[in-house]
Amino acid sequence: MIVRKSPMEIEKMHASGQLVGRILVALRKAVKPGTTTMDLEEQALEMILEAGAKPAFKGYYVPAVKRKFPAALCTSVNAEVVHGIPSRRRVLREGDIVKVDCGVLLDGFYGDSATTVPVGRISPETERLLRVTRESLDLAVEQMRDGHRLFDVSGAVQRHVEGNGFSIVKEFAGHGIGRHLHEDPEVPNHVGPHMRNVRLRVGMVLAIEPMVAAGDPRTKTLRDKFTAVTMDGSNAAHFEHCVAVTHNGPRLLTAV
Ligand code: MG
Ligand code: MG
Numbered sequence: 001m002i003v004r005k006s007p008m009e010i011e012k013m014h015a016s017g018q019l020v021g022r023i024l025v026a027l028r029k030a031v032k033p034g035t036t037t038m039d040l041e042e043q044a045l046e047m048i049l050e051a052g053a054k055p056a057f058k059g060y061y062v063p064a065v066k067r068k069f070p071a072a073l074c075t076s077v078n079a080e081v082v083h084g085i086p087s088r089r090r091v092l093r094e095g096d097i098v099k100v101d102c103g104v105l106l107d108g109f110y111g112d113s114a115t116t117v118p119v120g121r122i123s124p125e126t127e128r129l130l131r132v133t134r135e136s137l138d139l140a141v142e143q144m145r146d147g148h149r150l151f152d153v154s155g156a157v158q159r160h161v162e163g164n165g166f167s168i169v170k171e172f173a174g175h176g177i178g179r180h181l182h183e184d185p186e187v188p189n190h191v192g193p194h195m196r197n198v199r200l201r202v203g204m205v206l207a208i209e210p211m212v213a214a215g216d217p218r219t220k221t222l223r224d225k226f227t228a229v230t231m232d233g234s235n236a237a238h239f240e241h242c243v244a245v246t247h248n249g250p251r252l253l254t255a256v
Contacts, residue, residue: 002176002184004203009109010244010251013114013178013205016053016111017253018240020102023047024115025101025256027073031117033094037075040100045072045094045141048104056103056110058180065225074101074114076227081158081169081219081236082114094120097130099238103181108190110181112256113209114240125214129166133212133237136160136189140208144200144243150185151197157210158190167217169236172228174209177242200245205253209240 003015014156027040028045048055055072062069069083076084077092082089084099092098101114116130136157141174143152161168165210174187185198189210230236242253 002198002204003178004201005178005205005244009178010203010205010246010253012107012109013111013242013244014107014253016104016109016181017113018050018256019048019051019053019104019106020111020113021256022256023102024100027100028115028117031092031098031119033092033120035089035092036089037077037084037092037098038088038148040075041071043213044102048072050104053104053106056105056112056244056253060181062226067225069226072102075099076101076238079230079233080237081213081228081230081253082172082238083228085224085226089161092119095122097126097235098124098235099236101238101240103163108179110177110179111254112177112181112240112242114209116237116239128164128177129212129214129235129237130160131218132164132166133210134239136210136212137208137218137239137241140210141241141250141252144245146200146202146245146247148200150187150195150200151191153206153208154188154191161189161210167213167215169211169217172211174240175207179206202245202247205242205244207240207242209238211236211238
């Protein structure tokens, strides 16, 4: 069931979205060669608690692996696509890329956003991977209009990514968001037969999150039960925003 949000609820989601957005801006500045992914975790947690919010991912139960995610952030380096666990031992090096995904619960509503941060100088091809993935998110956001359909959103991502020679990681998808972190509908980054193509309506809020691989998009899960990595070791990028469908078109809730 898709829960549409009232204008007042969307204001609340804007507040949680802005908190996540501010955290990602701060973390982007903190990323340097020598930074550990645990440094990012600590900074994020401090900002979340300071704002009177709760981390959305820490303690989030994942039935598929019968475990709770242990941290406030997902930090995924290079071939790690999503759901990496922050660690004191994971030291970022020049040329790496780190995906930082943050979720918060503030005043009853969730915010969820992710970005991919270059560590120092990265290769031109990796830079292109990041740019194309970010652009595919922008194009998808543009489709978040009353009367459009989910396939307009998913198709915009897929066309741009595949048109530029990269591939969609299909095992993961975006989602509705609101009083729950994951709500209906699922928001895939590709279209295909047997997929639900719901009509978008004012009040819907979706977390759109293209996950894109430079090579083969198939992934496997590491022994920690959470971290998804590309099987061929190719780099992956991930960007995510929460977006509301309003009478005035798309409203980005997590961009600051
Ligand atoms: Mg996220
Ligand atoms: Mg999400």
